[in-house]
Amino acid sequence: MSDPKPPTAEAARGEPPTKFDFFKTIQAYLDEASDAVGLEPYIRTILSQPKNEIIVNFPVRMDDGTVRLFKGYRVQHSNIIGPFKGGIRYHEDVTLDDCKALAALMTWKCALMRLPYGGGKGGVKCNPRQLSKAELQRVTRRFFFSLGNNIGPDFDIPAPDVGTNSQTMAWAMDTYANTVGHINKQGVKGVVTGKPVASGGTLGREKATGQGVVHCLTEWAQEKGFNLEGATMIVQGFGNVGSHTATILSRLGVSTIAVGDHTGYLLNPEGFNPHKLQDYVATHGSIAGYPNGRVISRDEFFATKADIFVPAALENQIGVKEARALDVKVVAEGANGPTHPAGEKILLDRGIDIIPDVLANAGGVTVSYFEWVQNKRSESWTLEEVDEKLETAMRRAYHDVVNMARAKRLPLRIAAYAVALNRIQAVYRERDIFP
Ligand code: GLU
Numbered sequence: 001m002s003d004p005k006p007p008t009a010e011a012a013r014g015e016p017p018t019k020f021d022f023f024k025t026i027q028a029y030l031d032e033a034s035d036a037v038g039l040e041p042y043i044r045t046i047l048s049q050p051k052n053e054i055i056v057n058f059p060v061r062m063d064d065g066t067v068r069l070f071k072g073y074r075v076q077h078s079n080i081i082g083p084f085k086g087g088i089r090y091h092e093d094v095t096l097d098d099c100k101a102l103a104a105l106m107t108w109k110c111a112l113m114r115l116p117y118g119g120g121k122g123g124v125k126c127n128p129r130q131l132s133k134a135e136l137q138r139v140t141r142r143f144f145f146s147l148g149n150n151i152g153p154d155f156d157i158p159a160p161d162v163g164t165n166s167q168t169m170a171w172a173m174d175t176y177a178n179t180v181g182h183i184n185k186q187g188v189k190g191v192v193t194g195k196p197v198a199s200g201g202t203l204g205r206e207k208a209t210g211q212g213v214v215h216c217l218t219e220w221a222q223e224k225g226f227n228l229e230g231a232t233m234i235v236q237g238f239g240n241v242g243s244h245t246a247t248i249l250s251r252l253g254v255s256t257i258a259v260g261d262h263t264g265y266l267l268n269p270e271g272f273n274p275h276k277l278q279d280y281v282a283t284h285g286s287i288a289g290y291p292n293g294r295v296i297s298r299d300e301f302f303a304t305k306a307d308i309f310v311p312a313a314l315e316n317q318i319g320v321k322e323a324r325a326l327d328v329k330v331v332a333e334g335a336n337g338p339t340h341p342a343g344e345k346i347l348l349d350r351g352i353d354i355i356p357d358v359l360a361n362a363g364g365v366t367v368s369y370f371e372w373v374q375n376k377r378s379e380s381w382t383l384e385e386v387d388e389k390l391e392t393a394m395r396r397a398y399h400d401v402v403n404m405a406r407a408k409r410l411p412l413r414i415a416a417y418a419v420a421l422n423r424i425q426a427v428y429r430e431r432d433i434f435p
Pocket of ligand 1: 085086087088157158159160161162193194336361362364365366368
């Protein structure tokens with residue numbers, strides 16, 4: 001009834017990943033940052049587990065008439081600051097534990113960005129590349145229907161993530177709107193963000209995560225006295241985050257000389273035209289077969305000398321081997337959790353800076369917040385307004401993290417957690433716990 005299990009990205013590239021327990025890793029960072037800011041033990045205890053873990057199994061009729069059962073998750077980590085917020089990913093390797101880790105990251109990310117949100121994350125275990133558009137629509141509608149009142153515009157607000165996009169969010173919003181009754185239908189657009197602009201999305205959301213990565217890199221460059229004009233970068237993943245990071249950086253004079261995705265890796269020492277590559281991926285679904293580059297191995301990719309590395313694919317990509325091989329000055333984490341703790345240690349020992357995920361890729365959720373505010377107020381902001389507000393928010397967060405790192409002598413990741421935890425702690429101290 002179900003398709004044979006497709007090869008995972010790791011299997012496709014022929015090597016086992018470094019053993020990685022995503023949730024335990026995030027918990028260890030939480031412990032380290034808690035010690036650094038003297039977090040009260042009861043708050044650490046509360047934050048060490050998500051508030052709710054929802055699992056649904058739902059049937060979907062496939063194009064060939066058979067019925068397939070899908071497993072979906074929604075983990076709601078914290079809503080002490082505001083509604084749960086975070087993406088929905090469609091990937092064959094999605095697990096509850098990964099959603100728990102990713103949901104916690106959203107709590108830190110939103111607190112760091114001063115957004116009135118907590119953290120959540122979900123997903124459906126499936127390979128979206130093997131589903132037709134009609135099947136994807138039915139999967140999405142049935143999944144969101146199954147979530148029912150576990151989401152809501154003032155309770156839990158999903159958004160795109162790996163394997164989902166604005167189309168997914170349009171179906172999700174429409175499904176939710178059809179469950180609330182005629183009278184409320186127009187008022188629930190904000191139940192998801194990252195929608196297409198015509199369906200209540202905002203200008204600037206599509207490129208927002210990449211734009212935020214670039215703001216971090218420009219701040220980093222300024223701080224280090226590094227000239228981005230003429231610099232080089234390598235990028236892993238050429239989906240929404242990787243491709244927009246590359247196109248926006250190209251306007252600042254940074255050339256992308258190596259790129260990879262789930263199908264393999266390409267090198268072009270002269271620099272790729274990121275717009276052309278973006279168009280190619282839009283039509284072909286991946287970078288495979290792109291003519292203006294030489295196919296290289298994953299090992300060659302990681303050893304390519306460049307100034308910047310942007311991992312913008314999945315978690316656990318920079319293990320010990322990759323961290324030893326990387327020949328860059330800075331790693332800006334477009335993906336969530338791309339660096340294994342053992343890899344991180346090596347990078348830091350080698351003097352390679354890491355702009356951590358909760359800061360580097362926070363542009364996406366920040367513009368999601370702008371979309372949600374526009375939905376609430378029935379407004380449409382100009383691209384300039386969105387861009388300007390995002391830039392202000394990213395620069396402020398970058399400096400909050402750097403200042404914390406300096407004051408407490410912490411690596412940037414722990415400093416980012418520390419800034420977030422201080423804000424969460426302030427709220428717990430005021431509100432205390434119920435009853
Ligand atoms: N999935 C994105 C993230 O990991 C965006 C979440 C959102 O916009 O809510 O930050």
